Amino acid sequence: MSNCGAFPDAGGIRPIKYDNGVLRLIDQRRLPTEEVWLEYTDYQEVAEAIRSMVVRGAPAIGVTAAYGAYFGALAIEAETYADFIREFDQVCEVLAGTRPTAINLCWALDRMKSLVQANTDQPVSNLKIGLEYEAMAINEDDIRINMKLGRNGAALLPDQVRILTHCNAGALATGGYGTALGVIRAAVAAGKEVAVIADETRPFLQGSRLTAWELQRDNIQTVLICDNMAGYLMSKGAIDAVIVGADRIAANGDVANKIGTYTVAVLAKEHNIPFYVAAPISTIDLQIADGSEIPIEERDIREVTHIGEQQLAPENIAVFNPAFDVTPARLVSAIITEHGVAQDNYTEQLAAFVRQG
Amino acid sequence: MSNCGAFPDAGGIRPIKYDNGVLRLIDQRRLPTEEVWLEYTDYQEVAEAIRSMVVRGAPAIGVTAAYGAYFGALAIEAETYADFIREFDQVCEVLAGTRPTAINLCWALDRMKSLVQANTDQPVSNLKIGLEYEAMAINEDDIRINMKLGRNGAALLPDQVRILTHCNAGALATGGYGTALGVIRAAVAAGKEVAVIADETRPFLQGSRLTAWELQRDNIQTVLICDNMAGYLMSKGAIDAVIVGADRIAANGDVANKIGTYTVAVLAKEHNIPFYVAAPISTIDLQIADGSEIPIEERDIREVTHIGEQQLAPENIAVFNPAFDVTPARLVSAIITEHGVAQDNYTEQLAAFVRQG
Numbered sequence: 001m002s003n004c005g006a007f008p009d010a011g012g013i014r015p016i017k018y019d020n021g022v023l024r025l026i027d028q029r030r031l032p033t034e035e036v037w038l039e040y041t042d043y044q045e046v047a048e049a050i051r052s053m054v055v056r057g058a059p060a061i062g063v064t065a066a067y068g069a070y071f072g073a074l075a076i077e078a079e080t081y082a083d084f085i086r087e088f089d090q091v092c093e094v095l096a097g098t099r100p101t102a103i104n105l106c107w108a109l110d111r112m113k114s115l116v117q118a119n120t121d122q123p124v125s126n127l128k129i130g131l132e133y134e135a136m137a138i139n140e141d142d143i144r145i146n147m148k149l150g151r152n153g154a155a156l157l158p159d160q161v162r163i164l165t166h167c168n169a170g171a172l173a174t175g176g177y178g179t180a181l182g183v184i185r186a187a188v189a190a191g192k193e194v195a196v197i198a199d200e201t202r203p204f205l206q207g208s209r210l211t212a213w214e215l216q217r218d219n220i221q222t223v224l225i226c227d228n229m230a231g232y233l234m235s236k237g238a239i240d241a242v243i244v245g246a247d248r249i250a251a252n253g254d255v256a257n258k259i260g261t262y263t264v265a266v267l268a269k270e271h272n273i274p275f276y277v278a279a280p281i282s283t284i285d286l287q288i289a290d291g292s293e294i295p296i297e298e299r300d301i302r303e304v305t306h307i308g309e310q311q312l313a314p315e316n317i318a319v320f321n322p323a324f325d326v327t328p329a330r331l332v333s334a335i336i337t338e339h340g341v342a343q344d345n346y347t348e349q350l351a352a353f354v355r356q357g
Numbered sequence: 358m359s360n361c362g363a364f365p366d367a368g369g370i371r372p373i374k375y376d377n378g379v380l381r382l383i384d385q386r387r388l389p390t391e392e393v394w395l396e397y398t399d400y401q402e403v404a405e406a407i408r409s410m411v412v413r414g415a416p417a418i419g420v421t422a423a424y425g426a427y428f429g430a431l432a433i434e435a436e437t438y439a440d441f442i443r444e445f446d447q448v449c450e451v452l453a454g455t456r457p458t459a460i461n462l463c464w465a466l467d468r469m470k471s472l473v474q475a476n477t478d479q480p481v482s483n484l485k486i487g488l489e490y491e492a493m494a495i496n497e498d499d500i501r502i503n504m505k506l507g508r509n510g511a512a513l514l515p516d517q518v519r520i521l522t523h524c525n526a527g528a529l530a531t532g533g534y535g536t537a538l539g540v541i542r543a544a545v546a547a548g549k550e551v552a553v554i555a556d557e558t559r560p561f562l563q564g565s566r567l568t569a570w571e572l573q574r575d576n577i578q579t580v581l582i583c584d585n586m587a588g589y590l591m592s593k594g595a596i597d598a599v600i601v602g603a604d605r606i607a608a609n610g611d612v613a614n615k616i617g618t619y620t621v622a623v624l625a626k627e628h629n630i631p632f633y634v635a636a637p638i639s640t641i642d643l644q645i646a647d648g649s650e651i652p653i654e655e656r657d658i659r660e661v662t663h664i665g666e667q668q669l670a671p672e673n674i675a676v677f678n679p680a681f682d683v684t685p686a687r688l689v690s691a692i693i694t695e696h697g698v699a700q701d702n703y704t705e706q707l708a709a710f711v712r713q714g
Contacts, residue, residue, distance in 0.1 A: 032668075032670060032671040033668050166585075197677075199585075200559070200661065200669070200670070201585070202557070202559060202583040202584065202585060203583050205669055208661070208662070208669045208670040208674075209669060209670065212670050212671050212674045213670075213671045216671050216673075216674060221675075222674060222675065223675045223676065223677050224661060224662070224670055224674050224675065224676045224677075225661070225676070225677050225678075226559040226560050226584070226616070226617075226661060226678075227559065227583070227584050227585040227617075228523075228556075228558070228559060228584040228585070228616055228617025228620055229616055229617070229677065229678075229679060229682075230620065231617070231619045231620035231623055231682065232616060232619055232620075232679060232682040233677070235619060235682070235683075259583070259585055259586055259589060260583075260584075260585025260586070260588070262588045262589055262592060263585055263587065263588035263589075263620065263624060266588055266623060266624055266627050267620060267623055269627075270623050270626075270627075304557065304565070304581060304582070304583060305565070305581070307664045307667055307669070308667050310664055310665050310667055311389075311390050312557070312562055312565045312566060312664070313389060313557070313565040313566065313569050313570075313581055314389040314569050314570045314573050316573075317565075317569045317573060317579060317581050318578075318579065318580045318581065319580065319581045319582070320554075320580050320581075320582050320586065320590070321582075321583075321586075322586060322589060325586075325588065325589035325592070326592075
């Protein structure tokens, strides 16, 4: 089967490639100094790639998990539908358990499961073929969706704009093009003069390692700062807007995103700077009323105490390492999706976007 | 001449030691993994130690510069007072130019120069002896002052308190004991139950490398976080107070301190958490009306793009690396000094403290 990447080059790398039964992921832990692609054909190894952050970013995790589900399905030896779906559910459960905060993971796996559930009359061999197509469709849809939401978001921006972004909600965090960086790419494509200020985003350094890397490749003007410098820049009038991605958006518009996002939102409010969230509707979780219900992943303290082999803190020091935080809807100026931009009354607007599905 | 460290052990390391004409500094760039002491007898080398951050922290820089001025004086071959003071002024100018933001540096050098200016009738040999004593007095005074301001600050704290601190305003940032951490040490000594949350403080990592290290040595409960996690902890009700040091305080109470301090102050205001600044009156610069006049040092971008030899960002990426920011007085709940605590009307109170000298 041919590479699903038949898209026109929209700007931005494609971090997830699938060709002839092999999934290839760029190892995001090794960027920006090394560009290494890893190959996968086994769902347990795909699960480990998500867990260990070879691939990260809510939409990218969803796309990767979909391929993982297909590999899991392919290896199932059951011949009856009932046996197959029972084993397939177990595969999906393993993949769903890799990262708790990003809802896109569950969304993609639900889409894969729905295909199986909708085809009770099909032989297992056909289900496997269908699942391969479905994973590829999720991948391609993601890029189309990002280009659409990018255009929707770009319309909000003035012709000259200095945008702060936190973490990496770029091509590397998605099937391609990006969400927050998709808005930036669309603004550049529309002829706007855009300068990006990228928070380095401790502890995993998605900003310095990934955002700076992919924007530099696209020749988009970028200045790297440490996370704690954003407030100073805002106080100096050097930031016009903030755009970030999201890992999960509750029904009321509360946004879970990379740790530090909440701080940026508080700073933006203090300085009357618009704070935009760009995410596909697959990030919206209507099952969750508000942000307090979103599970916040805590990760290995070594992410904080070490960089590579280098030790940054004394032995045996206590560390708290939450990977996400929740920004309340009241601090969010707009939520940019492929179905439109919600700017107030999030509960009603987000539900309407999801219904358009 | 004997070691000037005749103090009772007040807790906290003494990072600046002087004995028999030799200045010894703990190399703060190599903590927490290596405890290396460097020796100095030459003022140009002392200047370079300040510039390269072997020693850092406003009061510690002042103490170190005083010893540097003495070494510079000792090497002057002039025999007349007029020749001596001309050369001594040049020595002080070199030392004053090492770091632009911390006013304590100028304060300590002014104190050294005042001694020379007040003794026009003395032979050069006596001036040199006097300068050695003066440097040692500045060193010892600093510890006494910190213990005093520590007690003043501890009185503001409840019996159980979780304190966020940013950067290192500890023993390592002073002659000993610390300013912000001096308040914490005094609170612990007074029997209060104190837990410290230490921001790691990018890019130089004074929080993870220095604050965590010195509090761990004193068995003070400490949890290390990345700078961008403070907002999340505040939103969860896990911080009761913030205490930081200062590099310069303007006449109106605006505070220059390590980059990121302003962000913490904005967050503290958003969450109704008291934000305290602890600093000796030598940090107050009445010559400067407000924070906008304080020079903000920008440092080598390699501090952001690398940790040791490890590269964190793509080659040739633009970087902004301001080392300090300014927190406006309106965000400061109190300024804790050795002469008392200013809590409102900073212009009047700070001027009164300085007059007490």
